[in-house]
Amino acid sequence: MTGKVIPSCKVAALVAGTLSLTPFSASADAENGERLFRACAACHQIGEGAINRIGPQLNGLVGRLIGTVDGYDYSDTLSEAGADGDVWSEAALSAFLEDPRGYLPGTSMVFRGIRDETDRTDLISYLIQEGGTSEAAAEAGPESGPSPEIAAILAVEGDVAYGEYLSSECTACHRGAGGEDIPSIAGLAPSVFIAGLSAYRTGEREHPVMNMVASRLGDEEIAALAAYFEAQTTE
Amino acid sequence: MNFNRRAFLSTTAAVGATLAAPMIVRAQDGARPRVVVVGGGAGGATAARYIARDSEGAIDVTLIEPSRAYYTCFFSNLYLGGFREFDSLGHTYGNLASSYGVNVVHDWATGVDRDAKTVRLAGGGDVPYDRLVLSPGIDFKNGAVPGWSTAVQNRMPHAYKAGSQTQLLRAQIEAMPEGGTFAMVAPPNPYRCPPGPYERVSMVAHYLKENNPTARILIADPKETFSKQALFEDGWLRHYEGMIERVGPDFGGGNVEVDAEAMTLSIDGDVQNVDVCNVIPAMQAGGIVHAAALNEGDWAPVSAYDLSSRLDESVHILGDSAAQGDMPKSGFAANSQAKVAANAIVAAFTDSRQFPARFSNTCWSLIDTDDGIKVGANYEASDEGIVSTGGFVSEVGETDEVRAETYRESIGWYDAITEDMFG
Structure with a gap:
């Protein structure tokens, strides 16, 4: 974990006010974007007749729920993000393109990322020019942000010592680092950690063990665990 | 990982009023309090590691375990089925010593003097303790299966303590004649790992299906029902149709006798020749629990709040040996109980906080390639257990x-969980 995980719900909140169906930068250079897209074209198609290849087709990418193109077999990470209601806003896409595995650990996309912000803006501009946007962008609305349930947990100051005690239930299955079959949760940003446990608690995310574990966690317990795991490193 | 309980104490708010303040019990003469843990499995190794880690050296932790290499019972069935290498089940105690400062003593604990608070070692000498943790697993009840005793375990292996017994059973299965019979005498409740015998049957069936497809499996079972029964029986029908026969108590499955010399199994008087006979006898708490006179009947009654013995509060008893209430006897459960006991023990000897007991358990079983099932539950402490x-x-x-x-x-x-146990 590099600490570059950007909490997706925060991104959604940030973006909601500025999200529009036109490129966010008037000066974006779609020609530069087209050039940059060549690296993407090895796996992705866009435009009329685009189909899923190694990666999903990219029409209507901006504004689309993450991981929801019909017929494409996504990594769990992307499927879960979509199930949580996370949308490919321009800002989310930019963060993903900067560091795909840092932003969505577990993504199967093999791409090292684009460090230059202008290049990312240009590429997104090209994606919108060629593939348009999705309705979901409009539906995201200015209110989208943490749900009341998540906001209530975020408002609790996590008791780290309590979180350490509670964490021993997690470490029976989640390793301090690595973990191919069950992901490590050390170092997760609190908003990501809280959104995940909250979704397991409500049943929005389905997993028998996690639903069971989360079912008896109160807001205080989730906040404590989030505070504890945030401080853990994977070294 | 960053482990620093004390540092957190100074920066975090006091815990809610429902949590009892720990009673500070200092060892005499300013010496470090001594915790002795007997048994280095899922309960004992976890307890030793958590107590040493969370007390940050304030508690002197000694782990007494005869084996230098511990082979996990969990997943040992997968070795029988060919899904794991035997070596992948083995773990050593070096890291508990080097990274956590646990004194690891490879010896048998043969007795406990609860008045003097010492543990007697087979190799000679007594180890003093302020708190004792017993996590010895199970022992088999003598005479539970007529004709069987540990004296014949090399003819009719139990393979219910992992290690050479597991390897022996695998070798016997490999040596079965074409179309031969693998028999299992299943144990009565309560016993270690409720789905274990049935996962084992699945794994043996997987091996036989590939290597000896006309062989058959016969289970003599004293229980009416068993863990995940519908799931196992569905899987056996899908993967191993016609290979597995289970004789329940209605048909004499509880009335068995074996002859290790003749390699026969008698079910309700009907004597059959078998090629492998895996006898899993009735169980009781590990011998040290009985030697310490902390048992009531077969098992050791404990408090649900901190796993302390109901007969001696300076002794905590974890895992399979404990009569604690609803939790199954599983490695996961022992690991869960160890953390609750460790928290209570560290809080008793240092200024760190004790939190309410909470337990959980999940048991996974494999039926055939990529056909896994699981069962799990949450648990809480009550006065009754x-x-x-x-x-x-x-x-x-x-x-x-x-x-x-x-x-x-x-x-x-x-x-x-193996990382959680051994660091």
């Missing part, structure tokens, strides 16, 4: 994808 507060179990008819995911999850759990 540990009580279940709800759980889940896999369902018949789940998709292949769900079953494969369940199996992959079990591998992730194995890696994590």
Whole structure:
């Protein structure tokens, strides 16, 4: 974990006010974007007749729920993000393109990322020019942000010592680092950690063990665990 | 990982009023308090590691375990089925000593003087303790299966303590004649790892299907029902149709006798020749619990709040040996109980906080390649014992994808819990 995980719900909140169906930068250079897209074209198609290849087709990418193109077999990470209601806003896409595995650990996309912000803006501009946007962008609305349930947990100051005690239930299955079959949760940003446990608690995310574990966690317990795991490193 | 309980104390708010303030019990003469742990399995290794880690050296922790290499009972069935290498089940105690400062003593604990608070070692000498943790697993009850005793375990292995017994059973299965019979005498309740015998049958069936497809499996079972029964029976029908026969108590499955010399199994007087006879006898708490006179009947009654013995509060008894209430006797459960006991013990000897007991358990089983199932529950402490507060179990008819995911999850759990035990 590099600490570059950007909490997706925060991104959604940030973006909601500025999200529009036109490129966010008037000066974006779609020609530069087209050039940059060549690296993407090895796996992705866009435009009329685009189909899923190694990666999903990219029409209507901006504004689309993450991981929801019909017929494409996504990594769990992307499927879960979509199930949580996370949308490919321009800002989310930019963060993903900067560091795909840092932003969505577990993504199967093999791409090292684009460090230059202008290049990312240009590429997104090209994606919108060629593939348009999705309705979901409009539906995201200015209110989208943490749900009341998540906001209530975020408002609790996590008791780290309590979180350490509670964490021993997690470490029976989640390793301090690595973990191919069950992901490590050390170092997760609190908003990501809280959104995940909250979704397991409500049943929005389905997993028998996690639903069971989360079912008896109160807001205080989730906040404590989030505070504890945030401080853990994977070294 | 960053472990620093004390540093957190100064920066965090006081815990809610429902949590009892720890009673500080200082060892005499300013010496470090001594905790002795007997048994280095899922309960004992976890307890030793957590006490040493969380007390940051303030508690002197000694772990007494005869084996230098510990082979996990969990996943040993997968070795029988050919899904794991034997070596992958082995773990050593070096890291507990070097990274956590645990004194690891490879010897048998043969007795406890509870008045003098010392543990007697087979190799000679007594180890003093302020708190004692017993996590010795199970022993077999003599005479539970007529004709069987540990004296004949090399003819008719139990393979219910992992290690050479597991290797022996595998070798016997490999040596079965074409179309031969693998027999299992299943144990009565309560016993270690409720789904274990039935996962084992599945794994043996997997091996035989590939290597000796006309062989058959015969189970003599004293129990009416067993753990995850519908799931196992569904799986046996799908993967091993016609290979497995289970004789329950209505047909004499509880009335068995074996002859290790003749290699026969008698079920309700009907004597059969068998090629392998895996006898899993009735069980009781590990011998040290009886030697310390901390048992009532076969098992050791404990408080659900901190796993302390109901007969001696300076001794905590974890895992299979404990009569704690609703939790199954599993490695996961022992690991869960160890953390509650460790928290209570560290809080008793240092200024760190004690938190309310909470337990959980999940048991995964493998039926065939990528066909995993699981059962789990949450538990809480009560005056009467540990009580279940709800759980889940896999369902018949789940998709292949769900079953494969369940199996992959079990591998992730194995890696994590062994790291949680041994560091």
